[in-house]
Amino acid sequence: MSDWVAVDPSEFTTWEKKRLNGVMVNVSVSPYDIPEAVRAFRAPNSNWFHIQLKYSIPEALTLEKISSDMEVVYGINSRRVQEIRIDLTHFPHQEQAALQKLQHAVWTAIDYVANQSRRSVTQSRLGDSFSVTKDILTSRRNLFEEATES
Amino acid sequence: MVGVTVVGTSVTSVLKVDSKEVQLSLARTAVTYMQTVGWWTAPACIALLAILQSLTKPSGSEAFRGWARDIINELRDDVFEEEDKKAPALHRLTLFQYRKWSWALGLSIRYWRWPGSGWLIPVERSGDVTRRTNSAFPAGDDNRTAGVVGQAWAQKVCIYVPNLPSIDPKCDEAAIKLYAQETFVSAKWVRKQKRRTRPPSRSYCGVPVEVDGRRWGVLLFDSCHPEMIEKAKIVRKCIGKSKELAKMLKNV
Numbered sequence: 001m002s003d004w005v006a007v008d009p010s011e012f013t014t015w016e017k018k019r020l021n022g023v024m025v026n027v028s029v030s031p032y033d034i035p036e037a038v039r040a041f042r043a044p045n046s047n048w049f050h051i052q053l054k055y056s057i058p059e060a061l062t063l064e065k066i067s068s069d070m071e072v073v074y075g076i077n078s079r080r081v082q083e084i085r086i087d088l089t090h091f092p093h094q095e096q097a098a099l100q101k102l103q104h105a106v107w108t109a110i111d112y113v114a115n116q117s118r119r120s121v122t123q124s125r126l127g128d129s130f131s132v133t134k135d136i137l138t139s140r141r142n143l144f145e146e147a148t149e150s
Numbered sequence: 151m152v153g154v155t156v157v158g159t160s161v162t163s164v165l166k167v168d169s170k171e172v173q174l175s176l177a178r179t180a181v182t183y184m185q186t187v188g189w190w191t192a193p194a195c196i197a198l199l200a201i202l203q204s205l206t207k208p209s210g211s212e213a214f215r216g217w218a219r220d221i222i223n224e225l226r227d228d229v230f231e232e233e234d235k236k237a238p239a240l241h242r243l244t245l246f247q248y249r250k251w252s253w254a255l256g257l258s259i260r261y262w263r264w265p266g267s268g269w270l271i272p273v274e275r276s277g278d279v280t281r282r283t284n285s286a287f288p289a290g291d292d293n294r295t296a297g298v299v300g301q302a303w304a305q306k307v308c309i310y311v312p313n314l315p316s317i318d319p320k321c322d323e324a325a326i327k328l329y330a331q332e333t334f335v336s337a338k339w340v341r342k343q344k345r346r347t348r349p350p351s352r353s354y355c356g357v358p359v360e361v362d363g364r365r366w367g368v369l370l371f372d373s374c375h376p377e378m379i380e381k382a383k384i385v386r387k388c389i390g391k392s393k394e395l396a397k398m399l400k401n402v
Contacts, residue, residue, distance in 0.1 A: 013385040015310060020301060023332055026310035026381075031389040032360045056389065057396045059363035077363030 004037035033129035040143040072109045084109045218274040226276040238277030240374040246270040247367040302356025312353040352376045
């Protein structure tokens with residue numbers, strides 16, 4: 001199992017100008033949406049690949065099976081993605097193709113939770129945790145590479 | 151509790167008075183009437199007063215409020231510049247709690263809004279000078295969310311509004327309207343603030359607060375400077391304090 005890699009919050013706490021109810025305001029992500037650390041690993045003697053995100057505040061989690069080879073664990077209240085599990089049994093043998101399929105699977109899992117979350121709120125919001133999760137995983141692609149190599 | 155005791159004692163005293171000894175006829179009629187219906191009006195008045203007091207009472211025990219004050223003062227000192235720390239009334243931090251129901255606010259003339267439509271109520275504020283505040287804001291998933299604090303709550307993001315016009319007794323109506331629009335409040339609210347000793351702040355920053363993954367409330371930084379110099383620090387410092395804050399708020 002790999003070690004946690006700390007996330008530097010300053011990378012994701014930039015302020016963007018956005019329009020809100022006709023007024024230009026500066027917006028930044030909620031402090032709770034930035035994970036403290038992230039890790040990816042292939043479970044020993046198993047074909048399951050895990051991507052985990054650790055947040056500062058613990059909360060009750062739920063596990064949902066998206067397809068036969070994909071599971072996602074997220075916060076019941078916040079809907080923040082905490083873990084993505086992917087079965088690599090039917091993945092291509094070529095490293096590049098496997099990596100592409102892996103990234104596609106990760107994005108599918110995040111979008112699945114994001115769509116569920118959007119359905120549960122009555123009005124659209126300026127920010128969500130899903131874009132932060134994607135940004136963090138995009139900037140740490142090497143985590144996937146290390147995990148698929150091992 | 152003092153109010154309940156005073157009313158209880160007064161009503162009990164009236165019930166014991168001999169109405170024939172009361173000189174004024176109007177007072178005699180009132181005493182006689184109270185003695186006739188006193189068996190149920192006295193306990194009802196005391197119960198109603200106790201309910202009203204509990205509705206308007208700030209949440210949390212004294213210990214919680216002390217703890218909250220310490221965390222808020224620390225966070226404020228971390229964010230604002232050394233020079234600003236010397237003027238705590240001008241550069242503040244307020245903790246607002248979301249409550250679905252508030253009969254006291256909903257029924258007040260100031261808001262006149264359905265009591266169960268959501269409110270952000272001030273729980274604690276930094277410093278010693280302007281700690282007492284009754285600036286509550288409507289906050290719901292409807293479009294009637296008000297203030298920077300309300301928008302930070304509804305949008306679940308940090309919102310920073312700098313360079314607001316100066317609101318002083320000499321400012322014109324255009325400045326009032328601009329201030330109201332940029333801070334998501336009514337012009338009437340700004341006009342009211344204009345009459346106060348402390349002028350309204352020139353910049354605000356709202357940071358959502360969560361407990362167990364649920365929105366709990368908002369931390370609102372406000373400053374008399376047009377720009378908060380340490381704005382970039384705010385989110386980072388709030389991340390640092392989030393664990394401590396969540397641990398404390400979980401027990402409220």
